[in-house]
Amino acid sequence: MNERRMKILELVNTEQRLTVVQLAAAMNVSQVTIRKDLDYLESRGLLRREHGAAVLDNSDDIQGRMAINYAGKLEIARAAAALVTGGETVMIESGSCCALLAEELAAAQRGITVLTNSVFIAEHLRRFPETRVILLGGEYQNQSQVLVGPLVRQNAEAFFVDKLFLGTDGFAPATGFSGKDLLRTEAVQAMARRAEKTIILTESHKFKRQGVVAQFAVTDVHTVVTDSGIPPNTSAQLRQNGVNLHIVETAIEPHGAARKEEETP
Amino acid sequence: MNERRMKILELVNTEQRLTVVQLAAAMNVSQVTIRKDLDYLESRGLLRREHGAAVLDNSDDIQGRMAINYAGKLEIARAAAALVTGGETVMIESGSCCALLAEELAAAQRGITVLTNSVFIAEHLRRFPETRVILLGGEYQNQSQVLVGPLVRQNAEAFFVDKLFLGTDGFAPATGFSGKDLLRTEAVQAMARRAEKTIILTESHKFKRQGVVAQFAVTDVHTVVTDSGIPPNTSAQLRQNGVNLHIVETAIEPHGAARKEEETP
DNA sequence: GGATTTAAGTTTCATTCGAAATTCAATACG
DNA sequence: CGTATTGAATTTCGAATGAAACTTAAATCC
Numbered sequence: 289m290n291e292r293r294m295k296i297l298e299l300v301n302t303e304q305r306l307t308v309v310q311l312a313a314a315m316n317v318s319q320v321t322i323r324k325d326l327d328y329l330e331s332r333g334l335l336r337r338e339h340g341a342a343v344l345d346n347s348d349d350i351q352g353r354m355a356i357n358y359a360g361k362l363e364i365a366r367a368a369a370a371l372v373t374g375g376e377t378v379m380i381e382s383g384s385c386c387a388l389l390a391e392e393l394a395a396a397q398r399g400i401t402v403l404t405n406s407v408f409i410a411e412h413l414r415r416f417p418e419t420r421v422i423l424l425g426g427e428y429q430n431q432s433q434v435l436v437g438p439l440v441r442q443n444a445e446a447f448f449v450d451k452l453f454l455g456t457d458g459f460a461p462a463t464g465f466s467g468k469d470l471l472r473t474e475a476v477q478a479m480a481r482r483a484e485k486t487i488i489l490t491e492s493h494k495f496k497r498q499g500v501v502a503q504f505a506v507t508d509v510h511t512v513v514t515d516s517g518i519p520p521n522t523s524a525q526l527r528q529n530g531v532n533l534h535i536v537e538t539a540i541e542p543h544g545a546a547r548k549e550e551e552t553p
Numbered sequence: 554m555n556e557r558r559m560k561i562l563e564l565v566n567t568e569q570r571l572t573v574v575q576l577a578a579a580m581n582v583s584q585v586t587i588r589k590d591l592d593y594l595e596s597r598g599l600l601r602r603e604h605g606a607a608v609l610d611n612s613d614d615i616q617g618r619m620a621i622n623y624a625g626k627l628e629i630a631r632a633a634a635a636l637v638t639g640g641e642t643v644m645i646e647s648g649s650c651c652a653l654l655a656e657e658l659a660a661a662q663r664g665i666t667v668l669t670n671s672v673f674i675a676e677h678l679r680r681f682p683e684t685r686v687i688l689l690g691g692e693y694q695n696q697s698q699v700l701v702g703p704l705v706r707q708n709a710e711a712f713f714v715d716k717l718f719l720g721t722d723g724f725a726p727a728t729g730f731s732g733k734d735l736l737r738t739e740a741v742q743a744m745a746r747r748a749e750k751t752i753i754l755t756e757s758h759k760f761k762r763q764g765v766v767a768q769f770a771v772t773d774v775h776t777v778v779t780d781s782g783i784p785p786n787t788s789a790q791l792r793q794n795g796v797n798l799h800i801v802e803t804a805i806e807p808h809g810a811a812r813k814e815e816e817t818p
Numbered sequence: 819g820g821a822t823t824t825a826a827g828t829t830t831c832a833t834t835c836g837a838a839a840t841t842c843a844a845t846a847c848g
Numbered sequence: 849c850g851t852a853t854t855g856a857a858t859t860t861c862g863a864a865t866g867a868a869a870c871t872t873a874a875a876t877c878c
Contacts, residue, residue, distance in 0.1 A: 317828090320827075320828065320865095324826095324827090338836090339837090339863085339864060340836090407676065411676065420693075422693065425705075427686070428685075435688055437687075439689075439690065439708055443704055443707075582857070583857065583859080585836090585857075586856080586857055604867090
């Protein structure tokens with residue numbers, strides 16, 4: 289994934305739809321080159337193609353979310369991947385940053401085993417046969433492609449790992465991290481009980497949101513990986529509570545105004 | 554899915570690759586019509602498109618297998634679907650007939666709940682939000698998209714249902730039904746212990762094969778749904794052992810000679 | 819230092835493509 | 849009974865496409 293392709297992705301995400309001619313002009317390359325870029329991006333599920341144009345994959349699931357601020361998410365995922373040693377077994381919950389983390393780990397071929405309740409991640413890692421995946425069973429949540437319910441907890445109890453990676457939907461100084469969906473939140477809490485360290489991967493704008501379900505108190509979290517948009521008082525609070533904070537510098541910080549609201553599915 | 558589309562599918566499966574021009578000539582319709590048919594079939598994952606042509610999806614997974622003798626499999630799946638009552642909870646294991654059965658049940662919107670260890674089926678049913686899916690967790694088998702191992706057994710024990718639907722890889726009069734893969738076979742046996750009736754869906758040519766793992770004795774099987782190609786002595790044997798035999802008449806029986814070997818993934 | 823390979827991008831062209839307007843037949847409606 | 853209405857298929861046409869041959873630049877090798 290090169291520079292230009294990232295830029296195309298960002299452009300398509302702001303404009304919803306761009307023709308091959310428009311993109312070729314904007315990037316100063318031939319239409320053939322743009323077409324090849326679009327073919328690649330489509331094969332990765334990051335956008336859809338129409339005859340003569342690229343269209344934002346506007347679906348409400350992880351696949352669609354992954355395309356939004358892809359570059360930023362990738363930075364976060366890479367920073368998190370550096371925390372994992374070869375041969376390790378990790379738990380990963382759903383969320384677009386987490387999906388990219390899983391992909392990074394699998395692509396690096398370091399003999400990782402992934403425990404997850406995300407069907408999306410399991411399918412996403414299918415093209416990396418070297419990486420073992422164990423799916424924690426449960427009731428299938430159609431839209432988020434995540435498994436929830438008592439089975440997840442029961443399955444998680446068969447394991448104990450060092451690290452759980454997860455996303456979040458919001459944060460408030462008083463209450464800590466929060467989620468949007470009760471069942472998903474319960475599932476990830478059950479997973480956290482079977483992991484030594486709870487590691488949150490999230491874009492910084494989530495620190496300005498709040499979900500409706502209490503997820504984790506600050507003191508329950510071992511590490512947070514986010515981008516430089518995190519409010520200074522929040523980062524101070526996290527550090528004071530002993531949270532390891534990894535802040536990645538994102539090249540282009542997305543300017544949330546005109547863009548579609550983004551939330552972890 | 555109309556007549557012509559079925560026929561196109563069969564043709565592409567025997568020829569590997571056919572151009573839009575060839576298909577239009579063969580079907581006596583315009584190229585535009587063929588293109589629309591191909592768009593539809595591609596959207597269902599039953600073939601791939603190239604510029605100006607349709608190509609057999611030659612992958613070794615369920616998606617690829619489903620295209621082979623689609624019409625025959627659909628007949629079997631529909632006959633099996635008739636055995637299920639509204640609101641029922643059923644177990645379904647993997648296999649291409651079973652995937653079609655799951656789809657039939659979900660499309661009929663009868664408030665079915667599906668328990669399965671097949672990630673493919675779970676994803677396949679995603680577009681039917683009305684159908685509940687519970688995935689039995691376990692280790693993810695990359696190619697077959699099935700979950701196996703001790704977790705599957707443990708998860709299955711949380712349930713008890715009336716019917717388990719599954720495929721098979723072979724049959725021999727002396728030993729009964731057989732599978733190709735030990736782990737998958739163990740998983741389906743564990744599921745069978747939690748179901749009142751074991752129902753096998755299989756194309757008849759499997760009765761002329763044999764797998765390497767003992768799967769089920771004839772007396773363990775409650776019902777078999779297959780097509781009219783089943784050898785007469787086999788059907789007699791099954792009936793003598795109290796197996797309910799449903800035989801569907803397939804319009805065109807595939808002539809296995811020049812075709813790619815087909816096996817349940 | 820020069821030759822060779824590799825990768826990324828471009829130009830060109832015959833072919834295929836999607837969109838829209840049109841035909842035709844079956845079904846529904848008042 | 850006549851008239852909408854719908855759905856499937858067709859015709860037409862300018863635009864988009866993939867394939868192949870070509871250019872350029874960087875990396876590799878002897």
